[in-house]
Amino acid sequence: QVQVVESGGGLVQAGGSLRLSCTASGLTFDDYAMGWFRQAPGKEREGVSCIWLYGDSTYYADFVKTRFTISRDMAKNTVTVYLQMNSLEPEDTAMYYCAASAIISLASSDFTTWGQGTQVTVSS
Numbered sequence: 001q002v003q004v005v006e007s008g009g010g011l012v013q014a015g016g017s018l019r020l021s022c023t024a025s026g027l028t029f030d031d032y033a034m035g036w037f038r039q040a041p042g043k044e045r046e047g048v049s050c051i052w053l054y055g056d057s058t059y060y061a062d063f064v065k066t067r068f069t070i071s072r073d074m075a076k077n078t079v080t081v082y083l084q085m086n087s088l089e090p091e092d093t094a095m096y097y098c099a100a101s102a103i104i105s106l107a108s109s110d111f112t113t114w115g116q117g118t119q120v121t122v123s124s
Contacts, residue, residue, distance in 0.1 A: 009118030022098030038094035047106025
C-alpha cells in the first residue's frame with residue numbers, strides 16, 4: 001500500500017525560504033511521478049511541480065518557475081521528494097500536498113495517492 005507523508009511547512013516572512021519534504025513508501029517504481037500541489041482557502045487545488053522518478057524530467061507551474069525547485073532521493077521502496085521554495089510571497093500561503101501518479105502531470109486528477117498536507121504561511 002502506497003503511503004505519502006509531507007513535512008517541512010511553517011511560518012516564514014515574505015522573501016524567505018522553506019524546504020518541503022515528501023516521503024512515499026510502498027511504491028512499485030513502475031513509471032511513477034511525484035507532484036506537489038497547493039490549495040489556499042476558498043481556492044481550487046493547483047499543481048505546483050512534478051518530477052519523474054526515473055529520469056530528469058521536471059515540470060513547474062508558471063507562477064513558481066525560478067523560485068521553486070523540485071528534487072528527489074530514491075531508495076529501495078521509498079522515495080523522498082523535496083520542494084525548495086525561495087523568495088516566498090504571501091500569495092504562496094496554502095496547504096501543500098504531495099501525491100503519486102503513473103504519469104508526469106500538473107493535473108490533480110492524474111494523481112491517485114495523496115498525503116495529508118503541510119501548511120505554508122508567508123507573512124508580509
